[in-house]
Amino acid sequence: xxxxxxxxxxxxxxxxxxxxxxxxxxxxxxxxxxxxxxxxxxxxxxxxxxxxxxxxxxxxxxxxxxxxxxxxxxxxxxxxxxxxxxxxxxxxxxxxxxxxxxxxxxxxxxxxxxxxxxxxxxxxxxxxxxxxxxxxxxxxxxxxxxxxxxxxxxxxxxxxxxxxxxxxxxxxxxxxxxxxxxxxxxxxxxxxxxxxxxxxxxxxxxxxxxxxxxxxxxxxxxxxxxxxxxxxxxxxxxxxxxxxxxxxxxxxxxxxxxxxxxxxxxxxxxxxxxxxxxxxxxxxxxxxxxxxxxxxxxxxxxxxxxxxxxxxxxxxxxxxxxxxxxx
Amino acid sequence: xxxxxxxxxxxxxxxxxxxxxxxxxxxxxxxxxxxxxxxxxxxxxxxxxxxxxxxxxxxxxxxxxxxxxxxxxxxxxxxxxxxxxxxxxxxxxxxxxxxxxxxxxxxxxxxxxxxxxxxxxxxxxxxxxxxxxxxxxxxxxxxxxxxxxxxxxxxxxxxxxxxxxxxxxxxxxxxxxxxxxxxxxxxxxxxxxxxxxxxxxxxxxxxxxxxxxxxxxxxxxxxxxxxxxxxxxxxxxxxxxxxxxxxxxxxxxxxxxxxxxxxxxxxxxxxxxxxxxxxxxxxxxxxxxxxxxxxxxxxxxxxx
Numbered sequence: 001x002x003x004x005x006x007x008x009x010x011x012x013x014x015x016x017x018x019x020x021x022x023x024x025x026x027x028x029x030x031x032x033x034x035x036x037x038x039x040x041x042x043x044x045x046x047x048x049x050x051x052x053x054x055x056x057x058x059x060x061x062x063x064x065x066x067x068x069x070x071x072x073x074x075x076x077x078x079x080x081x082x083x084x085x086x087x088x089x090x091x092x093x094x095x096x097x098x099x100x101x102x103x104x105x106x107x108x109x110x111x112x113x114x115x116x117x118x119x120x121x122x123x124x125x126x127x128x129x130x131x132x133x134x135x136x137x138x139x140x141x142x143x144x145x146x147x148x149x150x151x152x153x154x155x156x157x158x159x160x161x162x163x164x165x166x167x168x169x170x171x172x173x174x175x176x177x178x179x180x181x182x183x184x185x186x187x188x189x190x191x192x193x194x195x196x197x198x199x200x201x202x203x204x205x206x207x208x209x210x211x212x213x214x215x216x217x218x219x220x221x222x223x224x225x226x227x228x229x230x231x232x233x234x235x236x237x238x239x240x241x242x243x244x245x246x247x248x249x250x251x252x253x254x255x256x257x258x259x260x261x262x263x264x265x266x267x268x269x270x271x272x273x274x275x276x277x278x279x280x281x282x283x284x285x286x287x288x289x290x291x292x293x294x295x296x297x298x299x300x301x302x303x304x305x306x307x308x309x310x311x312x313x314x315x316x317x318x319x320x321x322x323x324x325x326x327x
Numbered sequence: 328x329x330x331x332x333x334x335x336x337x338x339x340x341x342x343x344x345x346x347x348x349x350x351x352x353x354x355x356x357x358x359x360x361x362x363x364x365x366x367x368x369x370x371x372x373x374x375x376x377x378x379x380x381x382x383x384x385x386x387x388x389x390x391x392x393x394x395x396x397x398x399x400x401x402x403x404x405x406x407x408x409x410x411x412x413x414x415x416x417x418x419x420x421x422x423x424x425x426x427x428x429x430x431x432x433x434x435x436x437x438x439x440x441x442x443x444x445x446x447x448x449x450x451x452x453x454x455x456x457x458x459x460x461x462x463x464x465x466x467x468x469x470x471x472x473x474x475x476x477x478x479x480x481x482x483x484x485x486x487x488x489x490x491x492x493x494x495x496x497x498x499x500x501x502x503x504x505x506x507x508x509x510x511x512x513x514x515x516x517x518x519x520x521x522x523x524x525x526x527x528x529x530x531x532x533x534x535x536x537x538x539x540x541x542x543x544x545x546x547x548x549x550x551x552x553x554x555x556x557x558x559x560x561x562x563x564x565x566x567x568x569x570x571x572x573x574x575x576x577x578x579x580x581x582x583x584x585x586x587x588x589x590x591x592x593x594x595x596x597x598x599x600x601x602x603x604x605x606x607x608x609x610x611x612x613x614x615x616x617x618x619x620x621x622x623x624x625x626x627x628x629x630x631x
Contacts, residue, residue: 063522092524105515109537109620118534119523151620164519171523 004175004207005039005062010071012057031057033231034071036309039175044201044208046222046239048215048254054231055211059177062209063095064088093123096168100180102160106152106167112138113148116167123171137166141196158189162196169200178210182217194221215255219243224315227251230290233309237316247318250291289320297322355617362613368606376423383417387573396589407591409582415595418573422596425485425574426603429558429567433489434547437496442543444497445504446531449512459505462498470495474557478566488567492554499550500543507542511535541618548611552604559600575600 014029032054039045047055060066062073064080073080075091083091099105106115113134120130135145141162152160161181168176178197182190194217201208212218218225218239225242227235227250235248246252289295289302301321309319356362375382384403390412399407399415406416448455465473477491511517512535520530559576561567568574570581575596582593616622 065518065522089524092522097519097522099515099519101515105519107516107520107534107538110534118520118525122524122526122529153621167519167523 002041003038004041004076006072006074007038007058007062008036008072008074010035010058010061010073011069012054012061012066013069030231032061032068034306035228035231035233036071037226037233037236039207039209041174041207042205043224044210044222046218046225047209047211047228048213048218048225049228050213050254052230053228055228056179057231058228059097059179059209059211062175063097063177064091065097092119093171094173095175095177096171096173097177097179098161098164098168098181101184102157102164103152105164106160108152111149111151112155112163115152116148116163116170119167119170133170137170138163140169140200141166156189157185158192161185161189161193165193165196165200169204172204174205175207175209178208180212181210183212183214190217197221215243227254229254232290232306233319234291235316235318235320236309238314241314241316247312247316247323248291248320249295249297249322253294253296351620352614352617356610356613359613359616361609365606365609365613368602369610372423372427372603372606375420376427379421379424383414383420385414385417387418387421388413388571396585396592398589399591399595406595407589409578409592410585410589415578415592418578419575419596419599422573422575422578423599425568425572426555426558426576426600429485429489429492429574429576430551430555430603433492433496433554433558434551436489436493437500438543438547440493441497441500442504442536442540445501445543446508446535446539448501448505449508450527450531450535455505458501462501465494465498466502470499470553471557471560474561475564475566478561483566483569485568488558488561491561491566492558495557496550496554500546503546504539504543507539508535511538541615544618545611545615548607548614551607552600555600555604 010032011030011034012032014031016027016029035054035058037045047058049055057066061068062075062080064083068081075095078087080091106112110118113131116134116137117130120133125133134148138145138148143159143162143166152163155163161184165181181197182193185193197208198221200206208222210218210222219242222239224236225239226233227242227248229250235242235246235251237247242251243255246255287306288304289298289307292298292302295302299321307319307321309317310323311317312323356366391408392412394401394404394408395412396410397404397408399405401407404414404416406414406419409415409418444458448458468476474488474491474495477494478488481487481490517530517534520534525534555576558567559574559579562569562574562576563580568577570577578596579593579600582589582591582596585592
């Protein structure tokens with residue numbers, strides 16, 4: 001499969017500033033640091049990691065909703081970061097986003113039809129065609145176009161997410177950034193939305209970057225998985241393999257936080273692990289493995305430099321000194 | 328979803344067409360008994376102002392010295408007579424013209440300037456810093472004092488008074504709009520609008536504006552009262568409407584010398600101001616609910 005998006009050494013640091021006229025920096029918060037990953041055409045790439053691990057920032061940089069600090073993003077052979085306004089406008093047709101909170105992502109004072117029609121109007125489509133296209137995409141996501149005159153809050157969360165997906169699809173994009181699209185929904189609705197997304201992906205030949213903190217969903221839904229922690233990419237590989245045989249100590253611990261329904265005695269252990277991951281000591285300054293302060297298998301070298309991402313067998317890569325490169 | 332339900336959905340569409348915002352405001356306000364009373368009061372004042380020459384029993388400035396200081400209930404002068412022998416009811420009816428004009432015009436003009444200013448400021452942070460800091464400078468003066476200062480600089484007259492009131496109102500309304508716009512700016516739908524290549528001015532005008540304007544409408548309704556009172560204060564100081572013109576503020580201040588012998592001279596126009604202010608406040612509350620798509624359907628359904 002060809003690569004649709006190639007990300008090389010991408011970094012973004014959020015700087016918190018105080019004052020309005022004389023701005024001075026008071027803190028730096030590296031959201032994404034030095035990430036390189038390929039997204040292949042037609043695949044679903046899952047991205048997992050705790051909160052604040054830079055998953056959403058990564059996707060927003062691909063959409064140019066956030067500007068990267070350094071590194072490069074190549075989209076279908078073109079350098080995304082050098083796009084001017086006209087090229088960016090065309091990029092908006094190809095890459096779209098679906099948000100976590102479906103109700104918040106729709107304008108509450110516009111009807112569903114107006115919300116879905118907005119991107120078409122932005123690209124100068126005529127009113128009659130817009131109406132037809134809105135009906136078409138609403139049917140595509142399994143909604144009744146006859147209800148499109150209603151307001152978003154009259155629909156359930158799952159229906160709102162369908163509307164948001166319809167809106168993202170109106171411009172016929174090839175890439176969708178799904179920013180935790182099901183984490184605000186009921187479990188029973190999650191499966192419906194995921195099935196819909198999977199169907200659309202096959203039918204329209206879409207490429208997804210699927211961000212989630214729900215490991216079970218990512219395992220079932222995504223072809224490949226990347227694991228992020230504190231802005232750094234720790235591990236990638238086929239979803240099944242990452243879950244069956246996690247390599248990085250962080251991934252192993254992170255998978256341990258998944259609750260198992262049957263084995264009740266594991267709940268406490270899982271909660272404890274989750275707590276450890278959340279409250280881990282702040283990352284040490286200077287270059288080092290982001291997980292060094294919490295890792296059970298750390299070595300002195302871990303605190304000296306960030307281990308490079310090494311490619312192992314079967315397209316698996318891991319950034320850990322425990323695994324010397326075989327290639 | 329089956330084809331059948333899609334078909335029926337299509338057929339239903341013309342009958343259940345989307346209602347306009349005005350329809351919901353109409354239904355929402357008329358469905359609320361409190362708002363109905365408020366609208367009724369404002370309407371009565373408006374009609375009185377428009378048809379003053381036909382309604383008022385006496386000309387507003389015709390004085391009958393023999394009737395001076397008569398209390399309310401005097402035959403022919405149902406609300407009493409003031410210190411110069413002028414009929415208070417007639418002056419109240421004529422005064423509604425100036426009071427409504429001085430109360431509403433500055434608020435409307437202030438909102439017209441404040442809404443774009445606040446939204447522009449929220450969208451462009453640097454411009455926002457400049458705008459909001461200049462507003463802070465205006466804020467440093469008490470509302471009445473600033474109005475007096477401006478009116479005194481420009482000279483007396485109703486036009487200058489209204490300009491002074493507009494300037495004093497802008498900081499308050501701008502801050503309300505700015506705060507609301509900042510909240511909306513961080514909503515996901517604004518980011519979604521950016522992701523679908525909506526130009527910045529369109530995001531401000533057609534995405535954020537409908538969400539922001541409601542808070543300004545509500546605020547404007549509540550501030551009408553303060554403006555009527557400030558306008559009355561300016562007139563009292565000789566900077567606004569000039570005596571002997573009938574205006575509620577002037578009438579109140581003229582009555583102050585007789586507050587112990589004939590309290591009705593100040594109390595009647597004072598009461599009229601109170602009722603007007605209250606009516607606008609209640610209308611503001613009702614407008615907020617009926618402007619919001621999230622609450623207005625409930626309002627209408629509950630009252631069906």
